[in-house]
Amino acid sequence: MVPGVTLKVEMLGWAGTALVIVAYVPQLHHLYVEKCAWGISISTWVIWLVAGALLLSYCIFRNDTLFTFVQVINITAIMATIILARRGNRICPHHLKTASTTREQN
Numbered sequence: 001m002v003p004g005v006t007l008k009v010e011m012l013g014w015a016g017t018a019l020v021i022v023a024y025v026p027q028l029h030h031l032y033v034e035k036c037a038w039g040i041s042i043s044t045w046v047i048w049l050v051a052g053a054l055l056l057s058y059c060i061f062r063n064d065t066l067f068t069f070v071q072v073i074n075i076t077a078i079m080a081t082i083i084l085a086r087r088g089n090r091i092c093p094h095h096l097k098t099a100s101t102t103r104e105q106n
């Protein structure tokens with residue numbers, strides 16, 4: 001590939017990586033600050049973790065630095081989510097409102 005094009009393609013990869021990091025912020029912030037794990041399925045996140053481990057092995061095997069980095073971020077954020085969700089021991093005011101509204105409807 002032409003050097004300029006390669007640089008642009010690399011930037012797409014890094015922009016995607018930045019968004020992967022940003023995407024975890026609202027959930028982790030909610031879990032950490034509110035200690036509220038409302039609606040979080042631990043089994044889903046454990047499956048994501050296994051998928052991340054498999055994909056990390058694949059990326060290392062393929063010698064792909066960018067995707068190896070993305071998978072390390074994913075695995076770290078997934079582990080943090082699982083740990084914080086298990087620690088979550090309350091329902092925040094926002095989700096308490098959602099829960100009571102749902103109960104009233106049923």
Ligand SMILES: [Zn+2]
Binds near residue numbers: 034091094
């Ligand atoms: Zn909540």
